[in-house]
Amino acid sequence: MTPALRVPEGLSARVPAEQREPGLDRDGVRLLVSRGTEVSHHAFGELPGLLRAGDLLVVNTSPTLAAAVDGSVGHTRVVVHFSTRGDDARWAVEVREPDGRGTTRARACVDKGTVVRLPGGGRLVAEEPLSPRGNRLRWARVSGAEVTALLREHGRPIRYAYTDRDQPLSAYQTVFALPVPDGTGSAEMPSAARPFTARLVTELVSRGVQFAPVTLHTGVASTESHEPPYPERFSVPGESARLINAARAAGRRVVAVGTTAVRAVESAAGADGVVRPRAGWTDLVVTPERGVRVVDGLLTGLHEPEASHLLMLEAVAGRAAIDRGYDAAVRGRYLWHEFGDVHLLLR
Numbered sequence: 001m002t003p004a005l006r007v008p009e010g011l012s013a014r015v016p017a018e019q020r021e022p023g024l025d026r027d028g029v030r031l032l033v034s035r036g037t038e039v040s041h042h043a044f045g046e047l048p049g050l051l052r053a054g055d056l057l058v059v060n061t062s063p064t065l066a067a068a069v070d071g072s073v074g075h076t077r078v079v080v081h082f083s084t085r086g087d088d089a090r091w092a093v094e095v096r097e098p099d100g101r102g103t104t105r106a107r108a109c110v111d112k113g114t115v116v117r118l119p120g121g122g123r124l125v126a127e128e129p130l131s132p133r134g135n136r137l138r139w140a141r142v143s144g145a146e147v148t149a150l151l152r153e154h155g156r157p158i159r160y161a162y163t164d165r166d167q168p169l170s171a172y173q174t175v176f177a178l179p180v181p182d183g184t185g186s187a188e189m190p191s192a193a194r195p196f197t198a199r200l201v202t203e204l205v206s207r208g209v210q211f212a213p214v215t216l217h218t219g220v221a222s223t224e225s226h227e228p229p230y231p232e233r234f235s236v237p238g239e240s241a242r243l244i245n246a247a248r249a250a251g252r253r254v255v256a257v258g259t260t261a262v263r264a265v266e267s268a269a270g271a272d273g274v275v276r277p278r279a280g281w282t283d284l285v286v287t288p289e290r291g292v293r294v295v296d297g298l299l300t301g302l303h304e305p306e307a308s309h310l311l312m313l314e315a316v317a318g319r320a321a322i323d324r325g326y327d328a329a330v331r332g333r334y335l336w337h338e339f340g341d342v343h344l345l346l347r
Contacts, residue, residue, distance in 0.1 A: 012162035013340035030341040034325040053208030063177040063185040066155030083220040148183030186218040191338035192258030212240040235279035236268035255297035317345040
């Protein structure tokens, strides 16, 4: 996005679409379509007519966790955002402060050894930073409670200050979300898929659009400093790899639903563009310099001007398309963030 362009006040989606107006469902959002620098405006329900038979949508099946838990450091109230579970059963966490409006603000400093008391007698001890880039997220050990059970009993979805009120966890689950045997999932909703409904998926399938499920468990975003994404767990199963490779071989389009789906599938792609079954951790950051090897398009929400995700969008569609699309979104008063409108970028 051009440096001069900023998101005007009043364009944050403060509640889900189905709460904004009687009769609306999740798919009652707007859809901006960019084909190169050509921009057109649609309702999201028009998506089946904008795709072709044989197009393949790559979707993220990660469920959203109730990842925010109240706690205390000494006599000070805090909120712990549980981001990612490590291989050694520790969790990467962000410790934040309540802001008095039902949301949180960044906490000045959480040092190694900081102890957070959790509901039900749990105890969290902060350890080393997750990354040398900074100490916003730290590894932590939890005793006296099993974390996924703690989240189920005492957690709530992470909520940011641009929203009006807390929402039930169901508001943050997409139609593609599947339970994970170990109880893990995404700290924040893979929100590009939120507008899909079962009815719309059925219509897409009836028109010959295919779906390839992948999984990427999203961590806690950096709302204040817009850091690049940290390593995240992902999985691209064999059948999805086969579907993607077959689509590419036949010259059909592969369209990722969300930046998380791009990160997963591009992490499983070799330099030859062939996608192979893969699971584990990915630290891939998709930039224009790296480019994309697999996806021909991306369906995504509208991101803040400083967000690192914009580099991925530029890698898919080019800088001119992003600048033109975001200018049209601002002039058209599209809504931002996880409950907002969506943008389909096609190369």
